[in-house]
Amino acid sequence: MMKVTILDGYVDEPSRLGVPPFISPYARYIFGAIKAAGHEPEYMTIDHYRQGQKPTGQILFMISGALVPGKYLRTMPMSFKELANIISESSVENYVWYSSRPRETPPGATHIWDCDADAYIFDMLNSGPPDKRRRTAQEWSEWPVLGVDMVKQYQNHPQSIIAELDISYGCPHYITGGCSFCTEPLFGMPVFRSQDAIIAEIKALLKAGCANFRLGGGSCTISYKAKGIGETDRPRPNVVAQKQLFSGISKLPGIQVLHTDNADPAIIASYPDEAEKILQMIANICTSGNLLSMGIESADPAVVEKNNLNSQPEEVLAAIKLINKVGNKRGPTGLPVLLPGLNFLTGLQGETKETFQLNSQFLKNILDSDLLLRRINIRQVAPTRQEYAPTRHKKQFIAFKKFVREEIDSPMLEKVIPAGTLLKNLYTELKIGKIMFARQIGTYPILVGLPQNLEPGIFLDAKVTTHGSRSLTALEYPLDINNCSLSALEELPGIGKKRAARLFHARPINSKDELINALDEPALASQIIPYLKF
Numbered sequence: 081m082m083k084v085t086i087l088d089g090y091v092d093e094p095s096r097l098g099v100p101p102f103i104s105p106y107a108r109y110i111f112g113a114i115k116a117a118g119h120e121p122e123y124m125t126i127d128h129y130r131q132g133q134k135p136t137g138q139i140l141f142m143i144s145g146a147l148v149p150g151k152y153l154r155t156m157p158m159s160f161k162e163l164a165n166i167i168s169e170s171s172v173e174n175y176v177w178y179s180s181r182p183r184e185t186p187p188g189a190t191h192i193w194d195c196d197a198d199a200y201i202f203d204m205l206n207s208g209p210p211d212k213r214r215r216t217a218q219e220w221s222e223w224p225v226l227g228v229d230m231v232k233q234y235q236n237h238p239q240s241i242i243a244e245l246d247i248s249y250g251c252p253h254y255i256t257g258g259c260s261f262c263t264e265p266l267f268g269m270p271v272f273r274s275q276d277a278i279i280a281e282i283k284a285l286l287k288a289g290c291a292n293f294r295l296g297g298g299s300c301t302i303s304y305k306a307k308g309i310g311e312t313d314r315p316r317p318n319v320v321a322q323k324q325l326f327s328g329i330s331k332l333p334g335i336q337v338l339h340t341d342n343a344d345p346a347i348i349a350s351y352p353d354e355a356e357k358i359l360q361m362i363a364n365i366c367t368s369g370n371l372l373s374m375g376i377e378s379a380d381p382a383v384v385e386k387n388n389l390n391s392q393p394e395e396v397l398a399a400i401k402l403i404n405k406v407g408n409k410r411g412p413t414g415l416p417v418l419l420p421g422l423n424f425l426t427g428l429q430g431e432t433k434e435t436f437q438l439n440s441q442f443l444k445n446i447l448d449s450d451l452l453l454r455r456i457n458i459r460q461v462a463p464t465r466q467e468y469a470p471t472r473h474k475k476q477f478i479a480f481k482k483f484v485r486e487e488i489d490s491p492m493l494e495k496v497i498p499a500g501t502l503l504k505n506l507y508t509e510l511k512i513g514k515i516m517f518a519r520q521i522g523t524y525p526i527l528v529g530l531p532q533n534l535e536p537g538i539f540l541d542a543k544v545t546t547h548g549s550r551s552l553t554a555l556e557y558p559l560d561i562n563n564c565s566l567s568a569l570e571e572l573p574g575i576g577k578k579r580a581a582r583l584f585h586a587r588p589i590n591s592k593d594e595l596i597n598a599l600d601e602p603a604l605a606s607q608i609i610p611y612l613k614f
């Protein structure tokens with residue numbers, strides 16, 4: 081029997097989130113495939129390695145992906161430099177590196193990316209040098225269940241982690257070549273996992289202590305088992321299949337968080353009746369704070385045509401309206417039940433300076449309406465399909481980003497999560513200076529800063545006080561006015577430094593009347609009482 085060490089360098093793909101608190105399916109599948117081949121898996125993360133743990137297997141199977149610009153809160157994915165160092169520092173017989181994209185290969189390792197990593201290691205252990213292939217449907221049922229024990233070795237197990245699950249891979253848009261920049265159509269015809277396989281994996285993960293899940297993997301949640309795949313790039317949503325999937329999941333006891341991934345606005349706009357039924361199902365069964373990210377990429381019809389993008393701007397708007405109709409009510413977590421997110425992409429063929437104006441106007445119109453958006457993501461085309469380079473309109477790109485962050489994100493966040501909203505179950509993750517940063521467990525969680533003396537690694541509820549462009553400030557709820565820090569008092573609405581000092585010195589304050597007496601402006605009491613306990 082051979083021992084294989086899996087080193088999880090954290091994959092951060094839009095449809096396979098794998099940076100803590102997310103556990104991507106890759107490592108679980110590989111863990112299961114090694115067991116299915118009759119060998120012994122050992123699992124460690126790049127953080128275990130950074131802390132001094134060494135791989136003890138004969139094969140070291142490393143997984144990583146592209147680094148997404150921006151900050152990570154809990155940890156950083158493995159860099160290419162770290163990968164090269166691990167290879168030079170370790171004394172393992174055989175190194176394999178799986179990355180989610182083609183990249184240069186570090187010396188001493190076999191690099192794979194154009195196949196399923198789990199199928200590769202299974203074949204390697206079974207029959208020597210493997211063909212690069214996709215896993216079969218049966219393997220996709222068995223290996224994830226065999227691999228669930230891996231989650232017990234993940235840091236912060238079990239409370240604050242969320243398992244990413246595949247419901248499919250590939251994109252229905254492949255039939256027309258797909259969007260010009262995207263590699264997903266290269267997989268060919270989309271393949272869907274059976275409802276039973278997905279439900280069985282969740283059941284096994286629940287048994288292993290994992291209670292939070294995100295259904296990802298595919299290009300469109302609404303298109304799961306849609307009718308007409310392979311004949312049209314706009315297949316009809318399959319309400320029956322979705323019902324079997326979501327009602328099956330809803331019968332499993334112990335799920336705390338269930339969220340979804342992407343949606344294709346063209347499918348929603350083309351089949352509003354079926355889409356509305358499925359959206360309603362998602363809204364009813366999943367946890368509030370859920371998000372359907374949609375790729376508009378560009379609001380410029382000429383760019384849409386030139387790059388074979390899947391939706392025209394008016395279709396994206398129709399999808400935004402339908403998701404809002406179903407999901408914009410506030411749910412138990414404090415967030416609206418289900419909202420759309422938008423992805424923009426710059427550097428596309430045919431892009432002009434006017435493209436950025438059209439993008440800005442599209443967002444401004446949404447902001448000025450009663451529609452809500454949870455997240456706007458702006459990226460530049462990655463050169464995975466050769467003909468692309470970063471945008472030629474750098475100045476306009478920078479101005480567009482600034483406009484979105486300052487003039488759209490912040491007022492939109494105030495609409496989505498107004499001051500005074502009670503956010504449930506925030507998990508405290510990192511303290512910087514006097515601020516503890518926390519997030520809810522779920523898809524693309526909002527970052528919340530708490531100016532309080534709090535321990536990391538605890539769950540708490542908090543009420544929102546102020547808004548940044550993509551983050552919030554909040555106070556633990558209820559705030560103990562007699563024992564909280566001065567900075568927490570300062571954060572109460574309308575208080576500020578001077579009044580906070582006044583309240584601080586007036587403590588103990590044991591009633592509303594005593595609070596009114598302690599304030600120079602008694603009317604302020606009604607503003608701050610909803611945050612307090614005496």
Ligand code: SF4
Binds near residue numbers: 299
């Ligand atoms: S619709 Fe999405 S997944 Fe499909 S080709 Fe376009 S970008 Fe890729």
